[in-house]
Amino acid sequence: MKLDSKLFDGIRIKPASGKTAARPAAQRCAWAGCxxxxxxKAPKGRNREGxxxxxxxxxxxxYNKSYNYFSGMGDDDIAAYQKDSLTGHRPTWTMGVNSAGEQRERVRSHATRDWSGGVQDPFDMFDGTAGRAREPEKPKRHIKTLERKSFDTLELNGTETSVxxxxxxxxxxxxxxPDANGGDRSYEDKLAEIIQAYNFxxxxxxx
Known part of the structure; x- marks a missing residue:
């Protein structure tokens, strides 16, 4: 460390050469005529934070007696501000995003989508059924508990035909x-349930 540095002089018990630290100039009161x-210090108000x-x-x-941060805001704006302040004015999302309910909507909206050529299908899992002859419907039968659960997993009501x-x-x-989700494997458990239900x-x- 340089022995003649300003920082070193500032921590001496007795400043060298009789030097004394200069006191910053006092700031005048901002009140008119004072x-x-x-x-x-007193905050300047909304939109002038800091x-x-x-x-x-x-x-x-x-000043503090008359200070009102919400001055000029309506009741609705104040309520909205206070609500947003609970999360630090950060964006939030509804719980359940990417839930099974949302996935069901994706199923319905993509049911007719043509996946040919866009997905590797070495086991012919995605081959289409268009043009195939409709199989005759089988007589309705009583659906057991595990069968009902399997239909629910496939989002069916139990009256559907084999096709x-x-x-x-x-x-x-x-x-x-995963191939349909860019390699994302977060839905592997759901996929396993679907395959198990179908096999059952x-x-x-x-x-």
Missing amino acids: EAEGTH QFHHFCIDHVRL EIKSRYKSLVKIYH LKAAGFC
Whole structure:
């Protein structure tokens, strides 16, 4: 360290050469006509955060009594501001984003989408069913608890034909398969449930 530096001199018990630290010039009170020293800070108001007036003790008290951060704002604007302040005025999102309910909407809106050529399909999972002959409907039968759960997983009501069940299964696989989500594997558990439900219904003779 340089022994003659300003910083070093500032921490001496006794400044060298009789030097004394210069005291910053006192700021005058911002109140009109007041000649006192402005020793107290007071905020300038909304949209001027971080800016302050400097008042003497008497005038800062007068200023604080009449200070209103929401001056000029309507009741609705004040309520909205106070609500936003609960989250620090940061954006928020509704809980449940990317939930199963939202995925069901994606299924419905993308059910007719042509996925040919856009997805690698070595096991022919995504082959289309257009033009195939419709299979005759089987007589309705009582649906058991596990069967009902499997239909719910496939977002079906249990009255669908074999062709409709297969079609819905393929539509769901298209939605949740990693290849259809840019390699995102966050839906692998959901995809596993869909495959398990379809295999259960297939083994039960529904498709």
